[in-house]
Amino acid sequence: ITLWFSASQSPYIKTKPLHGTQRQRFNEDGSSEVTIEVIPNFELQQVILSYGEHCRMLGPDSLKAVVRERIEKMVN
Incomplete structure (x- = not known):
């Protein structure tokens, strides 16, 4: 898993x-x-989300899709 901070x-x-x-x-x-x-x-997703705009997911695409779905549910 690759993340940008x-x-x-x-x-x-x-x-x-x-x-x-x-x-x-x-x-x-x-x-x-x-x-x-x-x-x-799920625990890793929670950690990633806790960094908000200070973290970007660079890969893998499968994890990006799961987290994107969670974020969309948060704002809709």
């Missing part, structure tokens, strides 16, 4: 990893891309 959240993600398999690559603007090797589940 804003510059404001990237240092926090570094000091408090999402998972033991976490690999983090920092971008020039201070944002970062984080890769974790986990089986997607």
Whole structure:
């Protein structure tokens, strides 16, 4: 699973990893891309949603679709 985090959240993600398999690559603007090797589940979805606009899901598409559906239900 690959996630993008804003510059404001990237240092926090570094000091408090999402998972033991976490690999983090920092971008020039201070944002970062984080890769974790986990089986997607409800708990992970909750964590991702908790970051709001400071997190973007880059993959996989199957998890993006599930989270997108949850967000749509929140606003409709």
